Each structure stands twice: as C-alpha cells, then as structure tokens.
Amino acid sequence: MAYNHNVPENCRLFILVGKGIKEDAFREAFGKYGKIEDVWVVKDRRSNEDKGVVYITFSKASEAALAMQEMNGRVVPGHPKPIKVLIANSKRDGSVRDPHEDEKILRLFLIIPKSMSEDELRREFEQYGDIDYATILRDKNNGESKGFGYVKFFRPYHAALALENCDRSFKPKFAEPKMPRGDRDNDYEMDYQYSRETRPPGPFFRGPDRGPDRGPDRGPDRHERGTKRGFSEYSGRDDYHDDGPPRSRFSHGPVVGEGPMEMIQNYANSGCQRLHVTAPLGLTQQYLTRLFSLIPGLEYCDLNEATGIAYARYTTPQCAAYAKDKLDGFEYPLGSRLIVRFADVPNVPDLKTASAMNFENYGIPGSSLERDECDTIRKAALILEKAGINPDRVLASDNSVERVTYCNILLPLPKPLSPEDSSLAQRLFIVCQPAAVPERILRDAFCRFGDLIDVYLLSGRNYGYAKYASKECAMKAISVLHGQSIAGQRLKVLEAEPPKDENRREGRDRHDSHSE
DNA sequence: CGACGGGACGC
DNA sequence: CGACGGGACGC
Numbered sequence: 001m002a003y004n005h006n007v008p009e010n011c012r013l014f015i016l017v018g019k020g021i022k023e024d025a026f027r028e029a030f031g032k033y034g035k036i037e038d039v040w041v042v043k044d045r046r047s048n049e050d051k052g053v054v055y056i057t058f059s060k061a062s063e064a065a066l067a068m069q070e071m072n073g074r075v076v077p078g079h080p081k082p083i084k085v086l087i088a089n090s091k092r093d094g095s096v097r098d099p100h101e102d103e104k105i106l107r108l109f110l111i112i113p114k115s116m117s118e119d120e121l122r123r124e125f126e127q128y129g130d131i132d133y134a135t136i137l138r139d140k141n142n143g144e145s146k147g148f149g150y151v152k153f154f155r156p157y158h159a160a161l162a163l164e165n166c167d168r169s170f171k172p173k174f175a176e177p178k179m180p181r182g183d184r185d186n187d188y189e190m191d192y193q194y195s196r197e198t199r200p201p202g203p204f205f206r207g208p209d210r211g212p213d214r215g216p217d218r219g220p221d222r223h224e225r226g227t228k229r230g231f232s233e234y235s236g237r238d239d240y241h242d243d244g245p246p247r248s249r250f251s252h253g254p255v256v257g258e259g260p261m262e263m264i265q266n267y268a269n270s271g272c273q274r275l276h277v278t279a280p281l282g283l284t285q286q287y288l289t290r291l292f293s294l295i296p297g298l299e300y301c302d303l304n305e306a307t308g309i310a311y312a313r314y315t316t317p318q319c320a321a322y323a324k325d326k327l328d329g330f331e332y333p334l335g336s337r338l339i340v341r342f343a344d345v346p347n348v349p350d351l352k353t354a355s356a357m358n359f360e361n362y363g364i365p366g367s368s369l370e371r372d373e374c375d376t377i378r379k380a381a382l383i384l385e386k387a388g389i390n391p392d393r394v395l396a397s398d399n400s401v402e403r404v405t406y407c408n409i410l411l412p413l414p415k416p417l418s419p420e421d422s423s424l425a426q427r428l429f430i431v432c433q434p435a436a437v438p439e440r441i442l443r444d445a446f447c448r449f450g451d452l453i454d455v456y457l458l459s460g461r462n463y464g465y466a467k468y469a470s471k472e473c474a475m476k477a478i479s480v481l482h483g484q485s486i487a488g489q490r491l492k493v494l495e496a497e498p499p500k501d502e503n504r505r506e507g508r509d510r511h512d513s514h515s516e
Numbered sequence: 517c518g519a520c521g522g523g524a525c526g527c
Numbered sequence: 528c529g530a531c532g533g534g535a536c537g538c
Contacts (some may be wrong), residue, residue, distance in 0.1 A: 016528055040532060053530065084528075095530040111522045137525065147522050171522070178525055431518050456521070463518050492518080499520055 007037065009174050010061040010105050010160065013068060014088035015054040018081050023054075025078045030056050033070060034063020034331075055088060061174075062160035062337065065105070066329055069157050087156060100177035106159050107152040109175040110166075112136055113459050114145040125151045127278055128165065128339060129158020150175055161329070161339060165278075169439050169456055264296070267321040274343035275320055277310040277327075279303060281444055282404045288312075291330070291338075295323040305405040311343055406441050408485040412448040418469040422453050426474035427496035428466040430455070432489040436462040441487050449477040462489075465496055 015026075021041045030036060038057040043050055058064040064087060072085040087105050089095065098104070112121060122134040136149035153159040163172045279288055289301040292312045297319035303310035314320040320342070328340035401410040430442070436457050446455045446466045451473040457464030468474035474495075482493040 014530065016530095018528085042531065045532095051530090052528070055531070081528085086529085089530070091531060093530095097529085109524065113522090135525080140526070146524095148524070150525070169521085173523090176524070427520095429519065433518085458519085458521065461518085463520090465520070494518095497519065 007057060008059075008061055009090070010087050010156070011037070011059065011064050012055055012057045012088040013064050014086045015056065016084040017050075017052055017054055017076070017079055019050045019052060020079070021050045021052075021054060022078050025076050026054055026056065029074075029076045030067050030071060033058070033067035035059040060160070060164060061105075062157060062164055062329070065156035065160045069155065098177055103152070103177045104174055105156040106132070106154070107150055107175040108159060108163055108170075109173045110149055110151060111169070111171040112145065112147060112149050113169075114147050115460065116145070118149075121149065121151065125162050125166065127276075127341065128153070128162035129341075130154045157329070161337065165337070165339070167439050168443060169459070264318050264322045267318040267325070269317045270321050270342055271317055272342040272344045273299075273314050273317050273320045275312045275314075275324055276341045276343040277301075277303075277312055278339035279308045279310055280338070281308055281406060281441065282402075283308070284405070291327065292323060295319060295326060298323075404444070406487045407445060409480075411445065411480070414444065414447055415450045415452075417443075417447055418451050418453045420453065422451075422469040424453065424467050424469065425451075426468045426471045428468070428474055428477060429463070429492075429494045429496040430457070430466055431463045431492040432457070432486070433462065433492065435489055437487045437489050437491075442466075445481060445486055446477055449473045449480065452477075466493075 013030075023039055023041050026041075027036060027039055035058060036056060037059055038055070040055040040057075041050060042053040042055065056064075056067070058067065068085045068087060071083065073082050075082050089101075108125075110121075116124075116136070118134050118136050121136060122131055125131055125134060130153065132152040132154055134149070134151045137146040138144060139146060151159075151162065153162065159174070163174065166172055277288070277292075283303070283305075285301075285303045285305060288303045288310055289298075292298050292301045295314070297315040299313040299315060301310060301312040312320075312323065314323060324340045324342065327338055330338045330340075401412055403410055428446075439456060442455045442457070442464075443452075446452050449468075451469040453467040453469050455464070455466040466474070466477065468477070478493045478495070481491055484491050
C-alpha cells in the first residue's frame with residue numbers, strides 16, 4: 001500500500017527550494033524526524049525542470065511538524081538557498097490560502113466528558129505543549145457542557161503530539177477553521193498583514209514553560225487574542241522553536257566544529273533544572289535512566305511506571321534544556337514518543353554555564369556528536385537495546401509475549417488496530433472492578449489479540465465495550481484477559497449482549513457496503 | 517453485581 | 528520564492 005489516500009492529516013510538507021533538487025539530500029535531512037512515506041520532487045510536465053518545490057509525506061503529523069520546526073530556514077546540503085517548509089494543504093484544498101489556516105494545524109476538536117472543566121482540560125493537554133486556549137462549548141441557557149470543545153496550541157508539533165498521544169476517548173481531530181473558506185473578515189485580513197510584517201510580541205514569543213505567569217494580558221479575551229494573533233506564522237522557524245536565543249544548533253543551521261560542551265553552554269538558562277517526562281507505557285525506570293544519562297549532568301531520573309510520569313534533574317539548567325531539546329519527541333518504542341517539559345516555572349535567566357563535562361565519559365560510540373545529536377542518541381538507544389538494556393517489555397526467550405508494567409500476566413505483543421470503519425465481528429463487554437482503567441491502558445491491552453477496532457468505557461463508568469473485526473481475536477482476548485488485573489483493577493471480559501435498542505434485522509448475508 | 521458514547525465554534 | 532505525480536480498487 002505505497003499509495004494510500006488515508007494518510008493522516010497534516011503529514012505532508014510543502015517545501016520551497018530552488019532548482020537542481022537532489023532528492024537524496026532531502027531524504028537524508030528530513031528522515032531523522034520521522035518515517036518518510038513519500039518524497040516528490042515536482043517537475044514541469046514539458047521541460048522536466050524542477051519547479052522548485054518538494055513534497056515530503058511523513059507517517060505522522062508530529063513528525064512532519066517537527067521536521068518543519070527544525071528544517072525551515074535551514075540549508076539542505078547541495079542546495080544554496082535556505083528552504084521554506086510548511087505543512088502542505090490537502091490536495092483537495094489545492095493552493096488556497098485560508099486566513100485561518102493555522103487553526104488546521106494548531107487547534108484540536110475534542111470530545112470532552114461533560115463533567116470536565118476548561119481548567120481540567122487545559123491541565124490535561126498542557127503536558128504536550130504550551131496552550132493558547134482551551135474552550136468547552138456550553139449550552140447558552142443552563143451553561144451545561146455540550147460535551148465537546150477546542151484546544152489550541154502555539155506550535156503545530158505540540159498539537160500533533162496531543163492528537164497522537166491524548167486519551168483516545170477525546171476522539172481528537174484537527175479542527176476545521178472557524179470561518180468557512182473565502183469568508184473574508186476585514187479584521188482578520190488586517191491582522192494577517194500586520195502579523196506577517198511586523199510581528200508584534202505575542203503568544204509566539206512567550207517561553208514554553210512559563211506556567212501561570214503568562215503576563216497581565218491573560219484574561220477573558222484570550223480566546224479572541226489567541227485566534228487572531230500570529231496566525232500564518234507557523235512557517236517561520238523562530239515562531240515555533242521552543243526556546244529563546246541562544247538557540248540549539250538546529251535553529252542556527254549547520255554548525256561545524258562546535259562541540260557538545262559549547263552547545264550545552266549556549267543553551268539559554270531556563271532557570272529550570274528539573275524536567276517532567278511523559279513516557280510510553282511499559283518503559284522502565286532502568287531504560288529511562290540510561291537514556292537521560294546520555295545527556296551530561298543527570299542527577300536523577302525517577303519514573304512512576306504505573307503512570308508513565310517521570311522527573312529528571314540535571315546539575316544545570318543548560319543541561320536540562322539540552323536534554324529537553326534532544327529527548328523531547330524521542331521515539332521509543334516505535335510509535336511512542338517521550339514528551340519532555342520543564343518541570344518548574346523557570347526563573348529569570350542568569351548566565352551561568354554548564355560546568356565542565358565530557359561526552360566521552362558517557363560511552364556513546366563515535367561520540368563526537370558534532371553533526372547530529374539526535375541521530376547519535378537514537379543510535380545509542382539502539383546499542384543499549386542490543387546490549388539488553390531495554391524496557392522490560394520483552395521478557396523471556398519467547399518473543400511472542402512480553403511483560404508490561406500495568407498487567408499481572410505476560411501479554412502478546414501489541415498489534416495494529418483495525419480501521420474504525422471495519423465491520424464489527426464481535427463485541428465484548430468489559431467491567432473494571434472496582435474502578436475504571438484509563439483507556440490508553442485498555443487499548444494497549446486489548447489490541448494485542450489483533451483486529452481491535454475500538455475499546456472504551458462509558459463516560460464516568462467502570463464498564464464499557466471492546467469491538468473486534470474478528471471473532472477469533474475477540475475470543476482470545478476473553479481467554480487471556482478475563483479475570484486478570486490491569487492497572488490495579490480486576491477485569492471482567494465477556495461477550496457483549498446485543499445492543500439494547502437496536503432495530504434488529506436478521507438478514508444473514510447483508511454485509512456493510514461502504515459508501516462513497 | 518455491571519449493559520450500551522460523544523461531534524463544530526452566539527454576530 | 529507559494530502548490531500537486533505516480534499509482535491504482537478485486538481473487
């Protein structure tokens with residue numbers, strides 16, 4: 001399936017280059033940010049000359065957004081001019097520029113439990129990055145939640161991370177822009193011009209981790225401000241890079257002959273030595289500590305394996321900033337990314353620099369690290385893995401099962417989900433006793449038997465359903481999971497009774513024909 | 517005992 | 528500096 005219309009949204013980059021495009025150089029430069037699905041160098045139909053445009057499709061929106069953030073304005077080897085990198089419009093939208101196009105990559109539409117407040121919503125999502133606003137739609141008359149709302153980030157990368165990693169019960173989607181296409185509004189038009197030309201201080205220039213200290217301009221108008229400010233700014237590398245100057249080498253462009261020490265020293269003092277880490281389920285204390293100790297100056301790294309939340313502390317703020325920059329978004333295991341944030345509200349920066357440290361002591365082979373620390377750390381992780389320093393997901397000689405921290409028994413390895421529109425073969429009824437289990441854990445457990453379409457608990461309840469596209473997989477899930485303990489809760493897994501109020505048609509051979 | 521989910525932004 | 532190919536549904 002090399003060609004697939006069902007690629008996730010916002011996975012494709014639109015890159016402006018000059019002529020003489022070398023595809024391999026682009027694969028090389030962009031490949032480190034994720035899995036590249038397609039590279040297309042656009043050529044003129046007749047002359048076969050480059051049109052100066054490259055499209056790169058990644059497997060995930062977060063990879064594309066990270067690549068944009070890191071590569072925009074950079075020079076690709078063999079190409080004289082700095083490139084411009086944007087998230088591509090969908091093919092359907094063509095080259096139309098929407099005055100609200102930033103909302104397509106910064107704002108999520110979410111299904112939200114009716115009991116959840118906007119503050120809770122914000123707290124839930126700020127683990128993925130700085131939030132512009134979090135709104136819940138309410139009934140005009142009684143103020144009750146309508147069960148959905150929006151969260152807008154300042155950076156496409158953070159929005160994509162939230163989309164991919166938040167609890168699936170939020171059913172996250174990139175929000176459609178508020179106004180219909182072509183419905184011009186003069187205020188927005190003016191703001192658009194203004195923000196592009198002069199770029200006043202605004203949300204984009206706030207530090208990422210200022211906590212509640214967001215300045216005096218935070219108030220009831222923040223929704224409005226957030227909507228207007230800085231839109232269409234996402235393409236500038238300054239706009240979406242996390243930290244103020246001095247920057248990492250990523251935002252400086254290629255740095256030659258600058259060693260890791262200098263690089264760490266050049267990091268802005270965030271005033272924060274402690275990092276908050278969201279780790280994928282199943283990652284172990286030992287593995288995480290090894291990973292974070294690859295960055296010099298680690299004091300400790302404490303992981304709560306039940307929640308996947310860890311705190312790591314470094315000897316200097318610069319080291320912490322460096323670790324955050326290098327490990328945030330680090331993908332391990334495949335498909336899961338670490339999320340690394342400053343744990344504390346940074347103080348006013350001072351100019352202390354990192355004390356002398358030596359990468360050579362950290363056992364990274366070929367640890368010159370001058371070209372690409374991310375890549376080196378990846379390699380180091382692979383080496384650790386080969387050396388058996390591994391999350392203990394994989395246990396025993398039997399490669400078909402593994403130990404996961406949330407469950408009392410060994411489980412089969414995770415398997416991909418079936419598409420949401422798969423036809424339902426078997427439904428299971430699930431009870432968690434005495435209390436509910438987070439859906440991400442249920443999902444991780446129930447997907448392991450294959451062909452899982454969806455698993456969810458009814459909101460505010462400790463029971464729910466799992467839907468499978470194959471009966472065998474569903475029955476296997478019952479046989480393995482029923483009676484076991486997951487995240488400290490006893491699990492009941494039964495075949496579900498048919499839905500209560502369903503107009504039943506007993507027609508045997510009437511299978512769902514997909515529409516459209 | 518424990519039985520059936522939610523969906524687009526006041527102008 | 529600003530926008531769309533090749534491939535192709537089904538044994």
